[in-house]
Amino acid sequence: VSSDIFNLHELEFQRIQAILAKMQKELRADLVLLISRSGQPMVISGPAKNIDCTALSSLAAANLAATDGLANIVGEREFSVLIHQGRQRSLYISDLLKRFSLVLVFDASASSGLVRYKCKRTTLLLEDVIRDFQRRIEKTASDIDTPQFSDEELEELLGR
Amino acid sequence: LTFINYVAREINCKIVYYGPGLGGKTTNLQYIYQITSAENKGKLISLATETERTLFFDFLPIDLGQIRGFQTRFHLYTVPGQVFYDSSRKLILKGVDGVVFVADSQEERMDANLESVSNLTQNLKEQGFDIIKIPYVLQLNKRDLPNIVPAEELKQQLLVKQEPVIEAVATQGVGVLTSLKAVARQVLIELRKSA
Numbered sequence: 001v002s003s004d005i006f007n008l009h010e011l012e013f014q015r016i017q018a019i020l021a022k023m024q025k026e027l028r029a030d031l032v033l034l035i036s037r038s039g040q041p042m043v044i045s046g047p048a049k050n051i052d053c054t055a056l057s058s059l060a061a062a063n064l065a066a067t068d069g070l071a072n073i074v075g076e077r078e079f080s081v082l083i084h085q086g087r088q089r090s091l092y093i094s095d096l097l098k099r100f101s102l103v104l105v106f107d108a109s110a111s112s113g114l115v116r117y118k119c120k121r122t123t124l125l126l127e128d129v130i131r132d133f134q135r136r137i138e139k140t141a142s143d144i145d146t147p148q149f150s151d152e153e154l155e156e157l158l159g160r
Numbered sequence: 161l162t163f164i165n166y167v168a169r170e171i172n173c174k175i176v177y178y179g180p181g182l183g184g185k186t187t188n189l190q191y192i193y194q195i196t197s198a199e200n201k202g203k204l205i206s207l208a209t210e211t212e213r214t215l216f217f218d219f220l221p222i223d224l225g226q227i228r229g230f231q232t233r234f235h236l237y238t239v240p241g242q243v244f245y246d247s248s249r250k251l252i253l254k255g256v257d258g259v260v261f262v263a264d265s266q267e268e269r270m271d272a273n274l275e276s277v278s279n280l281t282q283n284l285k286e287q288g289f290d291i292i293k294i295p296y297v298l299q300l301n302k303r304d305l306p307n308i309v310p311a312e313e314l315k316q317q318l319l320v321k322q323e324p325v326i327e328a329v330a331t332q333g334v335g336v337l338t339s340l341k342a343v344a345r346q347v348l349i350e351l352r353k354s355a
Contacts, residue, residue: 005354006163061254
């Protein structure tokens with residue numbers, strides 16, 4: 001398989017965003033993101049406008065992947081949760097079904113126990129949404145509705 | 161992982177620049193960063209050592225334009241070329257959609273090129289990809305230097321399939337955009353096929 005495609009439609013987007021927004025409000029977090037394990041931001045919720053979400057997603061995915069090596073050294077298959085404690089802001093990164101990751105930027109003074117609890121609960125909810133979505137795709141193969149563009153449109157985009 | 165966001169109308173793809181150390185992978189990204197307008201690019205992130213060698217990766221998100229009302233967003237990564245950073249290279253290939261192999265045309269780097277192609281083939285396999293099937297471009301870089309191997313000989317040694325071959329001088333931008341567009345074209349064609 002050379003390319004693995006994930007299509008995010010309105011229905012899933014709204015369900016995921018509602019889950020992220022709820023957690024963001026409950027924890028008064030600066031930012032909550034669902035990202036792909038390849039480092040792309042997928043759904044974002046939160047008021048922190050000054051954070052570069054594209055760069056954050058790329059580095060968070062790399063961070064999570066890099067700790068696999070550390071985990072192996074101590075006999076674990078992986079570390080599924082990472083927490084970075086800062087002076088003003090802290091960062092929580094966790095695995096989600098091996099394909100995605102939940103990233104939370106939160107006030108460093110927040111209770112880390114509460115953050116862990118809420119993130120774990122949110123992860124389970126997100127897993128349900130994604131599993132539902134995958135089941136739906138398996139039932140209706142027609143759901144793989146990638147944009148159909150012509151060769152001319154492709155040449156127009158990339159230049160001759 | 162090609163991620164199509166129907167809400168934001170975006171197609172997101174991941175391209176990895178692979179090749180031996182000091183071959184010009186980071187230079188490719190730096191040139192693309194320089195010539196891309198501010199509204200079509202994000203920050204260029206380089207996780208480098210004090211001697212400017214890539215430690216983990218470079219990362220540059222760029223927009224190539226719209227197709228069928230979808231913004232095409234390419235996330236460009238380089239890998240560290242040095243032999244001992246193999247773990248980093250494996251991680252960066254996670255979810256890759258296309259690869260540009262940046263070969264160093266200098267005679268003394270031929271062995272390093274061959275070793276890197278072999279390493280790429282193996283690392284792709286470990287991530288569940290087949291180099292024969294993945295969108296792939298061979299860039300022959302540093303064509304301006306005096307001690308280079310003829311392009312035909314490089315092709316004989318380094319071609320893994322009928323991939324596009326582009327001669328380049330990344331420091332001057334020659335062949336850089338052509339390579340990017342060649343891999344982007346293959347990625348988008350693969351995407352269209354999957355429907």
